[in-house]
Amino acid sequence: MTPDPAAPLRALGRLVDAQGAADHDAAGAGASATGGPTSPSPQPLAMPGALPPEAPYEDEFDVADGSRIGFVHSTETTSGVNGPGLRYTVFLSGCGLRCLYCHNPDTQGMRLGERTSAKRVIEEAGRYLAFIRRHGGLTVTGGEPLLQAGFVEELFVGVQSEHGLHTTLDTSANNQQKASDRLLAHTDLVLLDIKAGNPELYERVSGGGRLADVMDLGARLMEHGVAVWVRFVLVPGLTDAPDHVAQVADLAAELGPIVERVEVLPYHRLGVQKYAALGRPYALEGTPTPTYEQVERSVAIFRERGLVALA
Numbered sequence: 001m002t003p004d005p006a007a008p009l010r011a012l013g014r015l016v017d018a019q020g021a022a023d024h025d026a027a028g029a030g031a032s033a034t035g036g037p038t039s040p041s042p043q044p045l046a047m048p049g050a051l052p053p054e055a056p057y058e059d060e061f062d063v064a065d066g067s068r069i070g071f072v073h074s075t076e077t078t079s080g081v082n083g084p085g086l087r088y089t090v091f092l093s094g095c096g097l098r099c100l101y102c103h104n105p106d107t108q109g110m111r112l113g114e115r116t117s118a119k120r121v122i123e124e125a126g127r128y129l130a131f132i133r134r135h136g137g138l139t140v141t142g143g144e145p146l147l148q149a150g151f152v153e154e155l156f157v158g159v160q161s162e163h164g165l166h167t168t169l170d171t172s173a174n175n176q177q178k179a180s181d182r183l184l185a186h187t188d189l190v191l192l193d194i195k196a197g198n199p200e201l202y203e204r205v206s207g208g209g210r211l212a213d214v215m216d217l218g219a220r221l222m223e224h225g226v227a228v229w230v231r232f233v234l235v236p237g238l239t240d241a242p243d244h245v246a247q248v249a250d251l252a253a254e255l256g257p258i259v260e261r262v263e264v265l266p267y268h269r270l271g272v273q274k275y276a277a278l279g280r281p282y283a284l285e286g287t288p289t290p291t292y293e294q295v296e297r298s299v300a301i302f303r304e305r306g307l308v309a310l311a
Contacts, residue, residue: 059150062117067158070151071113073143074105077128083168083189083229084135088125090155095144096174098207099195100283101235101304102270118154126163137166139190141142146171149178156186174209176217184224187261192218193231196239197247205239218255228259230307234290234298235267245298253305262302266290283300 060069073091082089094110095102102108125138132138138159147153152169159165170191194214196202202211221228230252234240252262267289275282295311302309 003210006047016166022224032033038180039107056222062119063116065268067117067119067122068151068154069115069117070121070148070155071110072116073113075124076122077131078139079136082139082141082170084166085134085138086132087136087168088132089126089139089141090121090125092140092142092145092148094147095142096147097144097172099172100205100207100238101233101267103268103274104302105271105274105278105280110143110147113143118151120161121155122158125159125165126201129163129165133163133165137168137172139168141170141191142170144174145169146173146175148181149175149180149183153183153186158181160186171217172206172209173214173217174206176213176220179217179220181224184220184226184292187224187226189227189229190217190219190221191229191231193233194248195233197249197251201239201244207289217250218251222255222258225288226258228255230255230259230262232262232298233265233267234295235284236290236294238284238287240290240294240298242297242301245301249302249305249307252302254305259307262307264295264298264302264309264311266295266311 047066062069071093073093075088075090077086078089079086081087084280091104091107092110093113093285095108098108106112125132134304136182138155140155156167156169159166166188168191169187169188170193172193172195187207192214195205195209196211197217199211202209202214218228232239232245232248232250234245239245249262267284267287268290272282299309299311
């Protein structure tokens, strides 16, 4: 029998889920057994003013061209940020997470985006072929693209078959169970956002996400041989403790040869004004950006595990 390279990651995911459940049960049982007041179990720090989770996305099709309908926040051409080379980048609307440091809160509501068809987006990308075909391609980000996995699948299949473009998926793995094997087969690169390396901190940072989803998607990417760039946001006082960084580095190392690089992204405040414009408080008010020394220490932790890491 051929060994399954993703088996260790799946086993680790099951262990994480089991440990999280055990910790939760033990916290409640321990307090009640002593007859003392029951301490509340850790809860995710939802972003103040956050919208409720999105309703499940259902595929619908354009009556004119027959392709899937999606909700697009915006599009732009970018270089060196959303994958290799010059990219035609599509920002989809909608996200089931409410990350404390989210710098695109305006993309969280899916139906606030423009309702458009996959065929229209594919045609738009085709206008940039002279610039993006050779060294660039198409990147789909958000929001969380996998909230509209069927739409992303049609985009990737279309731009590869019609334009021969490189495809990049920028995801936190939320809603990863909706990503079909066909979608992953037409994905050249995944920008995988790993917010934390233990379930409790991950849930807190993401406003309710599951670290096990990251591991499950990672196992599937290993099976499909999809290249990965791991992304980790370094937030002083939240994700920068050396042991926390080491946990993320260990998970990245578990993905093995598909990880081409790790990007340590210093926390920034570029999205703060968006919260003011939306009339919503900003959860990390007063949090400083990390120093050069803090960033370099974190980069070194990844490199110690044989990973190519940069900031």
